[in-house]
Amino acid sequence: MGKHSCCYKQKMRKGLWSPEEDEKLLNYITKHGHGCWSSVPKLAGLQRCGKSCRLRWVNYLRPDLKRGAFSAQEENLIIELHAVLGNRWSQIAAQLPGRTDNEIKNFWNSSIKKKLRQKGIDPNTHKPISETVDKQKQLTAGKENSEKISEDSESAAAINSTSMTNILHTQELFLNKFSVSNETTGTNCKPDLPGYLPFQDLNFGHVGMNTSSSVCFNLNNSSTLPSISSSVFQGPIRVKPSISLPSDNPSSDIHGIQNWEASSFSNNGSSTSNGSTASIELQSNNSFFENNVFSWGMATDCGKPGEEEFKWSEYLNTPFLLGNTLQNQTSQTMYSDVN
DNA sequence: AAGATCTACAACCGCAGCCAC
């Protein structure tokens, strides 16, 4: 582990790359492709290890790299994605064409972090710093009811919020009301991402103002699964309150949209349905969310959510999504049979 | 003008996961 085996074979150069080295590497990869990185330095005539060559290519020499400063749009997207993904730089970079994980990581550490702190926002939690301090105090004091107090302060902050940070914060408040169950095992768990369902790009614009949000599902016909359209996440997610599942068998109601309608909407007095579309009003201060367990899963054409393990990272990297990043801002659903 | 400090970002390091054997 650690130093790559090829680095022991001979004295390798380290440090900054010279223009001559860049040229050798660029010429070699342009002609032959990189193939096995460990063999690249020898074939390209470089006194570097393969790992160093790979890094230089990926972060600097690749022809598809975008140069120059980050735009405000890119910056905002990074902040939003970081709120969802945390320090998963490679996944964040996958949503910003022409940018590398290293570049984004550096930009975050050198610029965005500072800006957020100046605005009183904790860059790690995306919450107001004062609240983070409060939480730390609670933890230090070892109060048994710290979680309750924390939720109360979150509610207060959410109601008063208008900034994007507070919108994100409200999302977390809202999403913390969910427990997520694996529909195959039936075990409750948080999804395999930092505690968030990827809702931040949905219709959350007014969340901070009135502590409610709407999640729109495309309901085309009785055989079509609901899907969520998002510029950050695309594809069908199924959300339902398990409290009203028609049977103990969690798979029995998977395929029918009717059950979704029944379970999802009948419990929610503020939902609407107008044929081809339906939206659910989600009230963050509604006991509906306090008392229900939600399950979620990736829908496939013939499968049940949970039959295939849901891999967030892979899903984020699908072409469906990549086609809908900054290069293409128009909404486009994975199962785009809408109307 | 010169040394100190700051800033941005390039590059390295250690680790984990995957795969072939």
Place this chain on the structure above:
DNA sequence: TGTGGCTGCGGTTGTAGATCT
């Protein structure tokens, strides 16, 4: 099943230029 090679990721360090004192 264990081992070693390879790749990719995220944290950290190094370095050069800019700015400050």
